[in-house]
Amino acid sequence: MASVRALSRPTRGLPLSQISRQTTSACSRRWASSQAAAAEVPLEDLEDSALGAPPLSEEEKKTFRPWKRQADRKFALPSGRYNYHAPKYDRGPLHPVQPLPSSEPTARDFVPGPFNLPRLRQTYLSTVASDLMTLTYNHIPPGTPKKPTPQRLRQWDGSSPYHENRSLRAPRGAPVLPLLERDINFTNIPEIKEITLAAYVPAALQDMDNLLVARAALLAITGVLPEMTKTKTNVQQWKIRAGEFAGCKATVRGNEAYEFFDRCVNLVFPRIKDWKGIEATTGDSSGNLAWGFTPEELKLFPEMEVNMGMYPPKMVPGCRVYVKTTATSDRQARLLLQSLGLPFFGEVKN
Amino acid sequence: MSTTTTTFLPSLRALTTRLFSRPSPPSQCRPLTTTPTQLALSKSSIAKLGPGSKPAKGSSGNKNQPTRRSKRKGEVARDPRMINLLRHFAVLSPQRIPAPLRMARNRYLRHWTIHRAWLLFRRQQREAREKTWMRQYQSMNRACEELRLTSGPGTREEGYLFRMAMEKKGVYGLKGVPIEYARAQTETPPRVPWDHEWKRD
Numbered sequence: 001m002a003s004v005r006a007l008s009r010p011t012r013g014l015p016l017s018q019i020s021r022q023t024t025s026a027c028s029r030r031w032a033s034s035q036a037a038a039a040e041v042p043l044e045d046l047e048d049s050a051l052g053a054p055p056l057s058e059e060e061k062k063t064f065r066p067w068k069r070q071a072d073r074k075f076a077l078p079s080g081r082y083n084y085h086a087p088k089y090d091r092g093p094l095h096p097v098q099p100l101p102s103s104e105p106t107a108r109d110f111v112p113g114p115f116n117l118p119r120l121r122q123t124y125l126s127t128v129a130s131d132l133m134t135l136t137y138n139h140i141p142p143g144t145p146k147k148p149t150p151q152r153l154r155q156w157d158g159s160s161p162y163h164e165n166r167s168l169r170a171p172r173g174a175p176v177l178p179l180l181e182r183d184i185n186f187t188n189i190p191e192i193k194e195i196t197l198a199a200y201v202p203a204a205l206q207d208m209d210n211l212l213v214a215r216a217a218l219l220a221i222t223g224v225l226p227e228m229t230k231t232k233t234n235v236q237q238w239k240i241r242a243g244e245f246a247g248c249k250a251t252v253r254g255n256e257a258y259e260f261f262d263r264c265v266n267l268v269f270p271r272i273k274d275w276k277g278i279e280a281t282t283g284d285s286s287g288n289l290a291w292g293f294t295p296e297e298l299k300l301f302p303e304m305e306v307n308m309g310m311y312p313p314k315m316v317p318g319c320r321v322y323v324k325t326t327a328t329s330d331r332q333a334r335l336l337l338q339s340l341g342l343p344f345f346g347e348v349k350n
Numbered sequence: 351m352s353t354t355t356t357t358f359l360p361s362l363r364a365l366t367t368r369l370f371s372r373p374s375p376p377s378q379c380r381p382l383t384t385t386p387t388q389l390a391l392s393k394s395s396i397a398k399l400g401p402g403s404k405p406a407k408g409s410s411g412n413k414n415q416p417t418r419r420s421k422r423k424g425e426v427a428r429d430p431r432m433i434n435l436l437r438h439f440a441v442l443s444p445q446r447i448p449a450p451l452r453m454a455r456n457r458y459l460r461h462w463t464i465h466r467a468w469l470l471f472r473r474q475q476r477e478a479r480e481k482t483w484m485r486q487y488q489s490m491n492r493a494c495e496e497l498r499l500t501s502g503p504g505t506r507e508e509g510y511l512f513r514m515a516m517e518k519k520g521v522y523g524l525k526g527v528p529i530e531y532a533r534a535q536t537e538t539p540p541r542v543p544w545d546h547e548w549k550r551d
């Protein structure tokens with residue numbers, strides 16, 4: 001065995017890359033089929049420690065010259081010591097010094113990977129996704145002509161020569177075009193993309209402490225540092241001026257979003273008194289549903305409940321919850337959330 | 351090599367100029383003390399907060415309030431819970447984000463290898479999942495095509511079964527998914543999957 005292990009030793013002196021050296025040493029592994037006969041003979045090798053290195057022959061000593069390899073190397077290896085520091089500021093896409101991608105362990109915004117699979121996500125991936133696909137399957141016989149997409153932007157009537165090459169106008173009354181519903185197939189099964197919690201705290205205009213408590217509450221519930229939002233308009237009656245801090249929002253994505261949804265469905269909603277469900281009319285007709293929590297309901301979150309002594313109870317705000325899904329219509333999104341445990345009530349619109 | 355040094359030079363210059371020109375804020379640069387940063391932070395933040403909770407402008411509540419030991423008449427002491435919350439956010443502020451990890455070559459290579467393996471593993475899992483969905487979709491497609499071309503049970507005309515299968519009555523309604531279905535999977539499921547007899551006390 002010792003001789004077999006020693007085979008790779010002279011090759012270490014050769015100027016090979018680290019990867020190819022690893023493969024050569026891997027080849028010196030014992031192969032049971034070819035060495036079955038040889039393994040029976042040298043029983044005295046059993047005395048050898050696996051840690052001991054085989055002695056070098058004179059020839060091997062001559063060929064082993066690491067300093068020569070070092071001198072012959074065309075490109076210097078990166079030094080063994082730390083000499084790189086991730087840049088502190090993102091100076092834009094054109095700057096030569098760019099921040100590392102967040103997946104690099106030395107990046108400043110590196111977060112060590114997911115350590116668990118949320119049970120709701122596990123349920124979704126293993127069961128709910130394929131069930132949704134089957135439930136909504138719509139068979140289109142081969143050879144059926146494709147339906148043309150309707151033009152939803154307003155055309156110019158061409159009464160003026162300046163209408164030539166003008167871009168189309170947005171629909172009347174709505175600045176945003178809602179999505180067109182697509183049939184669900186195996187590439188676009190709807191799932192939860194992100195959940196945004198937003199609290200509007202007009203009392204913060206009088207006393208900033210209200211906003212502080214709101215930020216702390218959202219931070220506790222979502223685990224994400226909330227962003228402060230400003231008022232957009234001047235309204236005399238409400239004593240609001242544009243551009244003042246009067247709210248905050250926090251967004252959770254991916255696994256955290258599933259965990260937050262799980263907490264809502266299994267811990268918070270069942271404890272709300274006389275709760276009927278979510279109003280079925282919710283939605284922006286593009287697959288994003290929303291609901292609200294009153295201050296009393298927000299206090300039911302376990303993260304708030306264990307630490308209610310931290311907040312002045314009168315200052316705890318309510319908040320809106322926006323669930324953004326990859327569904328392309330409200331009814332698809334409703335189907336997804338229903339299958340994840342969210343009941344709806346009332347009249348169904350779209 | 352030379353090109354990289356020339357490209358890196360401007361940033362270094364900017365750094366040094368900033369370092370030497372700007373007077374450093376007193377709260378950042380503490381003299382050599384044995385007081386832990388946390389304690390020093392809490393003391394300074396308490397001193398900064400001061401009494402009173404009136405002002406409305408900006409995120410940093412009351413910067414113009416003077417620090418006073420003794421309460422004046424009509425001046426309300428700051429709620430200790432507020433001070434606690436402020437300290438909480440001070441700890442989370444971007445200034446307090448710990449320095450990035452430092453790794454030499456071998457340690458970095460170990461991380462890189464594990465990271466690549468993890469990405470590969472996730473990719474394999476995702477592709478296996480998508481493959482399953484694709485196979486399910488295609489077999490549904492084949493089955494429906496077969497149904498469409500089959501003349502139904504007894505004297506039914508061709509495609510009767512297909513039309514029945516494509517009926518989506520109540521799928522998008524409020525009772526489309528029974529509530530018993532929406533039960534997250536667990537390692538230890540209960541013996542009785544759904545207790546229909548349960549009532550609020």
